[in-house]
Amino acid sequence: MFVTASSTDSGQINQASAWKRIRWSGDLATLLYIGCATIVVHFFTGGRYGFHRDELATLDDARHVAWGYVAYPPITPFFARLSLILFGTSVAGFRFFATLADAAAVVLTGLMASELGGRRGSQIVAAVASIPFCLAAGSLMQYVSFDYFFWVLTAYFVIRLLKSNDARWWLAMGCAIGLGMMSKYSMPFLVAGLLIGVLLSDNRRYLASKWLWYGVTISLLIFLPNLLWQIKHDFVSIQFLRSIHARDIHIGRTQHFLPGQIQLTLLAAPLWIAGLFACFLSRAWKTFRVLGWMYLTPLLLFLILKGRAYYMAGAYPMLYAAGSAWGEKCLLSLRHGRATTMRVIAWSALLLDVAVVIALALPIAPVGSKWWKVVLQMDGDLREEFGWRELVETIAGVHDSLPAQDRAHAGILTGNYGEAGAIDLYGRRLGLPPAISGVNSYWARGYGNPAPQTLIVVGLPAGFLQDHFDSCQVAARTWNRYGVQNEETLDHPDIFVCRGLRESWPVFWSSFRYYG
Numbered sequence: 255m256f257v258t259a260s261s262t263d264s265g266q267i268n269q270a271s272a273w274k275r276i277r278w279s280g281d282l283a284t285l286l287y288i289g290c291a292t293i294v295v296h297f298f299t300g301g302r303y304g305f306h307r308d309e310l311a312t313l314d315d316a317r318h319v320a321w322g323y324v325a326y327p328p329i330t331p332f333f334a335r336l337s338l339i340l341f342g343t344s345v346a347g348f349r350f351f352a353t354l355a356d357a358a359a360v361v362l363t364g365l366m367a368s369e370l371g372g373r374r375g376s377q378i379v380a381a382v383a384s385i386p387f388c389l390a391a392g393s394l395m396q397y398v399s400f401d402y403f404f405w406v407l408t409a410y411f412v413i414r415l416l417k418s419n420d421a422r423w424w425l426a427m428g429c430a431i432g433l434g435m436m437s438k439y440s441m442p443f444l445v446a447g448l449l450i451g452v453l454l455s456d457n458r459r460y461l462a463s464k465w466l467w468y469g470v471t472i473s474l475l476i477f478l479p480n481l482l483w484q485i486k487h488d489f490v491s492i493q494f495l496r497s498i499h500a501r502d503i504h505i506g507r508t509q510h511f512l513p514g515q516i517q518l519t520l521l522a523a524p525l526w527i528a529g530l531f532a533c534f535l536s537r538a539w540k541t542f543r544v545l546g547w548m549y550l551t552p553l554l555l556f557l558i559l560k561g562r563a564y565y566m567a568g569a570y571p572m573l574y575a576a577g578s579a580w581g582e583k584c585l586l587s588l589r590h591g592r593a594t595t596m597r598v599i600a601w602s603a604l605l606l607d608v609a610v611v612i613a614l615a616l617p618i619a620p621v622g623s624k625w626w627k628v629v630l631q632m633d634g635d636l637r638e639e640f641g642w643r644e645l646v647e648t649i650a651g652v653h654d655s656l657p658a659q660d661r662a663h664a665g666i667l668t669g670n671y672g673e674a675g676a677i678d679l680y681g682r683r684l685g686l687p688p689a690i691s692g693v694n695s696y697w698a699r700g701y702g703n704p705a706p707q708t709l710i711v712v713g714l715p716a717g718f719l720q721d722h723f724d725s726c727q728v729a730a731r732t733w734n735r736y737g738v739q740n741e742e743t744l745d746h747p748d749i750f751v752c753r754g755l756r757e758s759w760p761v762f763w764s765s766f767r768y769y770g
Contacts, residue, residue: 281364281368281374281377282365284364284374284377284378285360285361285364285365285377285378285381286361288360288361288364288378288381288382288385289357289358289360289361289381290357292353292356292357292360292385292388292389292392293353293354293357295389295612295616296346296349296353296389296392296393296616297346297353299393299616299617299618300345300346300349300353300393300617301344301345301346302617302618303345303617303636303639303640304345304639304640304642304643305345305348305639305642305675305676305679306394306635306638306639307638307670307671307672307675307741308394308396308671308672309348309349309394309395309396309675310642310671310672310674310675310676310679311325311671311672311674311675311694312330312331312334312395312396313334313338313343313348313395313675313679314671314674314675314678314679314696315331315334315695316331316332316334316335316337316338317335317338317678318331318695318699319331319332319335320483321479321480321482321483322479322480322483322484322487322491323491323694323695324490324491324494324694324695324697324698324769325491325494325694325695325769326397326437326438326491327397327435327436327437327438327439327480327491328436328479328480329397329400329433329436329437330395330396330397330400330437333351333352333395333400334348334351334395336351337349337350337351337395343679348395349392349393349394349395351395352391352392352394352395352396352399352400353392353399355392355399355400355402355403356387356388356389356391356392356399356402356403357388357392358403359384359388359402359403359406359407359571360381360384360385360388361381362406362407362410362571363380363381363383363384363406363571363572363574363575364377364378364380364381364575365377365410366380366409366410366413366571366572366575366576367379367380367381367574367575367576367578367579369410369413369414369417369575370413370417370542370575370576370579370580371579371583372575372578372579372582373582375582376578376579376581376582377578379525379574379578379581379582379600379601379604380525380571380574380575380577380578380579382604382605382608383519383522383525383526383574383578383604383607384570384571384574385607385608385611386520386522386607386608386610386611387402387518387519387567387570387611388402389608389611389612389615389616390611390615390616391567393615393616393617397437397438398438398564398567400437400438401434401437401438401440401441401568402567402568403437403568404430404431404433404434404437404441404568405434405441405444405567405568405569406568406571406572407430407434408427408430408431408434408441408444408448409444409545409548409568409569409571409572410572411423411426411427411430412427412448412544412545412548412572413542413545413572413575414426415427416457416541416542416544417541421460421463421465421466422465423465424460424463424465424466424468424469424470425465425468425469425472426469427448427469427473428468428469428470428471428472428473428476429472429473429476431444431445431469431473432472432473432474432475432476432477433476435473435476435477435480436476436477436480439491439495440565443551443552443555443556443565444548444552444568444569446551446552446555447547447548447549447550447551447552447569448544448547448548450547450551451543451544451545451546451547451548451551452544454543454547455543455544457544487698493769494694494769497768497769498769498770499560502560502562503560507562508560508561508562510563511556511557511560511561511562511563512557513563514562514563514564515553515563515566517563518563518564518566518567518570519570520607520610520611521603521604521606521607522570522574522603522604522607524577525573525574525577525578525581525600526570526573526574526577527573527577528576528577528580528581529545529572529573529574529575529576529577529578529580530546530549530550530573530576530577531580532576532577532579532580533545533546533573533576534546536580539576539580542576545572545573545576548569548572549569549570549572549573552565552566552569553566553569581600585597613625613629614628614629614632614633615632615633617636617639621640621736621738622736622737637738637739637740638672638740638741640734640736640738640740641732641733641734641736641738641740641742641743642672642676642679642680643676643680644732644733644734644735645673645676645712645732645734645742646676646677646679646680646681646684646686647680647684648730648731648732648733648749649666649677649681649686649710649712649730649749650681650684650685650686651730652710652729652730652749652751653666653684653685653686653710654685655729656708656751660707660708660753661708663704663706663707663708664687664706664707664708664709664710665687665690665701665702665705665706665708665709665710666681666686666687666688666689666690666709666710666711666712667689667690667691667709667710667711667712667714667752668689668690668691668693668711668712668713668714669691669693669712669713669714669746670691670693670713670741670770671691671693671694671696671770672741672742673689673691673712673713673742674689674690674691674693674696675689677689687702687706688702690702690706692763692766692767692768693768693769693770694769694770697763697766697767697768700763701759701763705759707753708751708752708753709723709750709751709752709753709755710729710749710750710751710752711726711749711750711751711752712732712746712749712750713742713746714746714750715746716748716750719750719752722755722756722757722762723752723753723754723755723756724753724754724756725752725753725754726750726751726752726753727750727751728748728749728750729749729750729751730749731747731748731749732746732747732748732749
């Protein structure tokens, strides 16, 4: 006896199959594939060198869970702690959540283009335009990635609000802004742009909406634990930011802010310029003029206050989305041949951007090769991913060579957080005590009890040591197995053994605090 399916059953089966095809090949799926591709790239390249100096500080802070740190709010150390739990001290694993945040920002960029009326092609263009910065930022576990993500997420929620006129989106914005403040203290610059955009547009009606004020309340509640931490610690992060800002101005890191915006966006610059044009000058885009102010306001504030160029990175994805959606409509008005030429040019430029960033910003160039030398000229930070194990092993050798009585009361004093983080990461299995340092959050952790009597010192100038100790002798020099010349080998290569601190430890420590 044979049983045949009814026509109704066949229709349901066909609908289910069609839905599966849509889910796996739809617009959102395509954007997810692009985002996942960036994660795959980082997975295969992230562990080729070693931890960066900044990552070592974050890794060490991750072991001291708190609502705040001198150099940043708690979000980055929180995800660093998750990385340690899940992946141990794997370099690529440690960078996973930064990579994930940047991949999510790529997807959101495409979704913004969709909300602005763009079809699949423009969504992909917007997403690909955002890939170069995401690849560069996601190559390190640092607050830049999380700050960037929450700027992009806030912009996405703003677009949803403007498109739907549903004031409840202020709640989502409040969450994104609050979490952004827990990532980096640059979020107020974007909020200033949002506020000005609301005041200078027809969206002033939202000022009377209870949902806006609920959103403000949510953002403040999310940020409250860090605010209380800052109050308890005398707003130490403000002191840190002032010190770092003065340093950046002194060494010229803020001199090329405006040209840096083109360098930041590379060949995708025409796309965001088109998006800015659409937001301000196209009548059809009047609803989304707020996005233009969310770009111009931070730009002007950072220019006046002398910020670094990359501080603006999170403002570009919304303009990429606007430029791709607006550009798609413009191409429809062109003849087929000209439109095809424009698409070929655009795709060539975007893919070239991706290729250049992969070649120059990711840790893949063979050390010592001609390619490596070009990379160092473009991105000197990569040289700071070498030599940390060798540094700790050398210090361990000095420690082991001390007389037993000195070794029992020895400490390790470091000048920067990279050295301190490396010692705390690699030194325990070599029998070394925890590092002590006056930099950033390390100062608050003190110098140990009892205080050390003999010190192995790295990263501090000989003149400073001569002023504070009765005797100091060079015991070793820093090196790395690749022969890479970096801060450790060039600026302060000597490792000292010092004895006889000339003042009491409390007095010395009270004047030893500094920021870096």
